[in-house]
Amino acid sequence: MHGRVKVKTSAEQAETKRKEREKKLKLYQVASAAAASKRANGEFDKEALEITQNILEQNPDIASLWNFRREILLFWEKDRQEEVQEVLSLELPFLESCLRVNPKSYGAWHHRAWVLVHAKHTDWAKELRLCGAFLQKDERNFHCWDHRRFVVQHAGIPDTDELEYTSQLISTNFSNYSAWHYRSCLLPRIYPDPEQKGRVAEDQLLKEYELAQNAFFTDPSDQSAWFYHRWLLGRAEIEDAITCVYVSKPLQTVLVSFSKPVNLRNEEDEAVLFVDSRPFPSKWQVPDKRSTFSHVWVCKLPPGLLEGETLQHCLHVSWKDGRLKKECLLYPGSKESWCQDSATDQKLFSLELSIEKSSVLRAEMDSCRQLLDLEPENKWCLLTCILLSRVLDPLGHASKTLTWFKKLLAVDPLRTGYYKDLRSKYQVEDGLLCMEYAETRVLHLARKELTSLFHLDLMVLVTHLDVSGNCLHVLPLAMSCLQCLQVLHADDNEIEDIEGVRNLPVLQDVCLKNNRLAHLSQLQPLTSCCRLVSVELGGNLVENLPDFYTHLHELLTHTRPV
Amino acid sequence: MGAPLNDVHIKTDAPSTLFLDKHADYIASYSAKKDDYEYCMTEYLRMSGVYWGITAMDLTGSLTRMDRESILEFMRHCQHDCGGIGASQGHDPHLLYTLSAVQILTLFDNLNTIDLEKVVEYIRSLQQKDGSFAGDKWGEVDTRFSFCAVATLALLGRLDAIRMEEAVTFVLSCMNFDGGFGCRPGSESHAGQVYCCVGFLTIVGRLHLVNADLLGWWLCERQLPSGGLNGRPEKLPDVCYSWWVLASLRMLGRLCWIDSKRLRTFILACQDEETGGFADRPGDVVGAVDCIRSKTTIQYKNCFPYLYIYSYLSKPCLQVDLFHTLFGLAGLSLLGETQLKPVNPVLCLPEETIQRLGLHLQLLN
Numbered sequence A: 001m002h003g004r005v006k007v008k009t010s011a012e013q014a015e016t017k018r019k020e021r022e023k024k025l026k027l028y029q030v031a032s033a034a035a036a037s038k039r040a041n042g043e044f045d046k047e048a049l050e051i052t053q054n055i056l057e058q059n060p061d062i063a064s065l066w067n068f069r070r071e072i073l074l075f076w077e078k079d080r081q082e083e084v085q086e087v088l089s090l091e092l093p094f095l096e097s098c099l100r101v102n103p104k105s106y107g108a109w110h111h112r113a114w115v116l117v118h119a120k121h122t123d124w125a126k127e128l129r130l131c132g133a134f135l136q137k138d139e140r141n142f143h144c145w146d147h148r149r150f151v152v153q154h155a156g157i158p159d160t161d162e163l164e165y166t167s168q169l170i171s172t173n174f175s176n177y178s179a180w181h182y183r184s185c186l187l188p189r190i191y192p193d194p195e196q197k198g199r200v201a202e203d204q205l206l207k208e209y210e211l212a213q214n215a216f217f218t219d220p221s222d223q224s225a226w227f228y229h230r231w232l233l234g235r236a237e238i239e240d241a242i243t244c245v246y247v248s249k250p251l252q253t254v255l256v257s258f259s260k261p262v263n264l265r266n267e268e269d270e271a272v273l274f275v276d277s278r279p280f281p282s283k284w285q286v287p288d289k290r291s292t293f294s295h296v297w298v299c300k301l302p303p304g305l306l307e308g309e310t311l312q313h314c315l316h317v318s319w320k321d322g323r324l325k326k327e328c329l330l331y332p333g334s335k336e337s338w339c340q341d342s343a344t345d346q347k348l349f350s351l352e353l354s355i356e357k358s359s360v361l362r363a364e365m366d367s368c369r370q371l372l373d374l375e376p377e378n379k380w381c382l383l384t385c386i387l388l389s390r391v392l393d394p395l396g397h398a399s400k401t402l403t404w405f406k407k408l409l410a411v412d413p414l415r416t417g418y419y420k421d422l423r424s425k426y427q428v429e430d431g432l433l434c435m436e437y438a439e440t441r442v443l444h445l446a447r448k449e450l451t452s453l454f455h456l457d458l459m460v461l462v463t464h465l466d467v468s469g470n471c472l473h474v475l476p477l478a479m480s481c482l483q484c485l486q487v488l489h490a491d492d493n494e495i496e497d498i499e500g501v502r503n504l505p506v507l508q509d510v511c512l513k514n515n516r517l518a519h520l521s522q523l524q525p526l527t528s529c530c531r532l533v534s535v536e537l538g539g540n541l542v543e544n545l546p547d548f549y550t551h552l553h554e555l556l557t558h559t560r561p562v
Numbered sequence B: 001m002g003a004p005l006n007d008v009h010i011k012t013d014a015p016s017t018l019f020l021d022k023h024a025d026y027i028a029s030y031s032a033k034k035d036d037y038e039y040c041m042t043e044y045l046r047m048s049g050v051y052w053g054i055t056a057m058d059l060t061g062s063l064t065r066m067d068r069e070s071i072l073e074f075m076r077h078c079q080h081d082c083g084g085i086g087a088s089q090g091h092d093p094h095l096l097y098t099l100s101a102v103q104i105l106t107l108f109d110n111l112n113t114i115d116l117e118k119v120v121e122y123i124r125s126l127q128q129k130d131g132s133f134a135g136d137k138w139g140e141v142d143t144r145f146s147f148c149a150v151a152t153l154a155l156l157g158r159l160d161a162i163r164m165e166e167a168v169t170f171v172l173s174c175m176n177f178d179g180g181f182g183c184r185p186g187s188e189s190h191a192g193q194v195y196c197c198v199g200f201l202t203i204v205g206r207l208h209l210v211n212a213d214l215l216g217w218w219l220c221e222r223q224l225p226s227g228g229l230n231g232r233p234e235k236l237p238d239v240c241y242s243w244w245v246l247a248s249l250r251m252l253g254r255l256c257w258i259d260s261k262r263l264r265t266f267i268l269a270c271q272d273e274e275t276g277g278f279a280d281r282p283g284d285v286v287g288a289v290d291c292i293r294s295k296t297t298i299q300y301k302n303c304f305p306y307l308y309i310y311s312y313l314s315k316p317c318l319q320v321d322l323f324h325t326l327f328g329l330a331g332l333s334l335l336g337e338t339q340l341k342p343v344n345p346v347l348c349l350p351e352e353t354i355q356r357l358g359l360h361l362q363l364l365n
């Protein structure tokens, strides 16, 4: 055991040490100067190799000296081929001794790779054995793991052999995170899922579930297997899609939202808007007026384009050269219209995990609950149960999930912030699902212990949002997605930043009672909401400022704050 | 059963307040002792050493204590004909030191000390076909160098100089099963590389390509009961890893996913109350030691991305250095320490410097 408590040394000891250091330093400086002068004078000789070797043995990270050695060898290559090969073969044992002193030297590992590709008769099999030996000493040395992958490539070792190697390592020590990582790279190459790129075919996947279960039933607190298990449960790539097209006649705008953030200003990602089958030269804007990539884009229509009470209009958005499209019809007499994909149909919230056959996931759930019975305080198991219940039946497991969260917060307080945010995310998802079932545009998220807002890009059509009685600190910038929002209840939170209400074009009523707004400047985002009718700010420190209401009226000349 | 928990124990009498002046004294005295063993043995990374020193000094509000003129004079001798900058006179150019140099000159508001057009040309010349960057002409490829390249170019306002789409594609090809990033495609996730890749994506405005919830989870799992953060599962906590993780979480808008109070306690405990400066970790180590405590006379700290030779002592002890002093202070600053200037999590320079440049880096919120 290395205790590294500061040791107070006697004056005598210190003096001996100082002298030793001085001697050492002298030697180093003399050698460095000699190497430098040789290099400057173009003396690319054997002595230069010796001098640099002596220094590098002590400190293998002086990159310039490795460079000098390579320069010498390249210089000799013209007419001293044999000698070059001889030096290259001696370089390997020399490097090995450097790496034994410091197995994590970037410079030494890189030079070793360089030597191996420059030598004529590299014994790759031997090199692979060396990797094995180094990894036996330190199974987590990532330099050596990277070197191994480099050797494997040159030696033409099949992936299946390497998979077998990781199996061996894992069977001796389940905690070898590096080996689990390597598996995650190898499996999709050896057993690719024909349908999902980067995923593993089902037969093999089942075997991997078993391996991970073996590991965490043996040692339930071992994080490696749990991280790996989380990966097996997998997340499917979100596919490109237009998820919503919305048009508002009074605002003269069209809004489009996408399944992931896009940059419509990028030529390849251009989206074309057709109004009544005619392409409209659209200038797309992001709602927050800042981001380059955004889920939501808005386009202003010129006045008169949607005129005519008796006419029906068709708004059609075409993206990715027409491969993806969506349209909505604005019927005669209506002010607005939209076409939106349903969150349920898209399995939007199970996308976190793959759409594996639910029987597989159910079996995983059973195992985890078994383990939870044995280890009721195991945080990894609790979290996995929560994840699985989210995919299987979020609303059905809602109360159980909350109990598990409570337990998680108690057993792993260091990650309180993470668990609370994750719980908030699930609460928002449930709220969105309920709203969808009820076919309304009113989103109820009051008193859900929310610490953050998630999925704002799915709230583009929401007109009423209630997030009062939570633990929010900010109304985030991403709230600018809520372009239809008219009424916002956010009282009884800890809000000190309301940047998110900036540029909400139809926001009328804002309730921010009992928050942490202390300065007028924090209210500035409200000035951009041009339809604002009422703002409630009671119970905020800002209210106590002298002449607060006069100042507020000045700030919001067009509103009547209550 | 698996490996025993690797962590440290923080003694009750460990430092628990910030010794602001002591740290400034430590940095000032470090650069004054030019004949010191440690000083001489670290010449091969001097440019980064200067960057750590002056940034740390500026965060404490005492930049005037550094000899600006002699630093600028030193720097005039480190640029090579190719445009790249070496660690010191007589050392070869490399992206690591090119970034450090540009960070120093930005901080001093003295960019014209070197030939900037040539710096841009140098960086451009190191971009590979697949979009990656080599650290120098010898071709070592690593996501660290992708970060160095765009960080330097961002400070110079020249992000247009490289093939950006390919650069992004390469970095994304290093993303792993846990949402983290490694050195090259297939390399294991590592907090230092995560910092580089998340920083890279922030600088080029593509942070949305990270799976922030998954990576954030992996990052917050780096916090150990002592409060310190490690760089990979099962490793010991370290002040510098605390910075790489913390800054990444800040960029991802998930700083609150770790326990800041406990981390603060850990960082403060790494101070040396006598000499000033921070060590990699406080005294007592509980589990197996990851670092090489070699039996030879030289000792190493294997910290990302440098191998730091630090001592010639027969007994291991709490040993401070410039590198951990900067990242200790920067970490405390991100945690909201009011005695320090706010630090920018992407470029590890004072926020005021980034603002002076008018550089806008969009973090997640």
Ligand SMILES: [Zn+2]
Pocket (backbone or CB within 6 Å): B238, B239, B240, B241, B280, B301, B302, B303, B304, B324
């Ligand atoms: Zn460190």
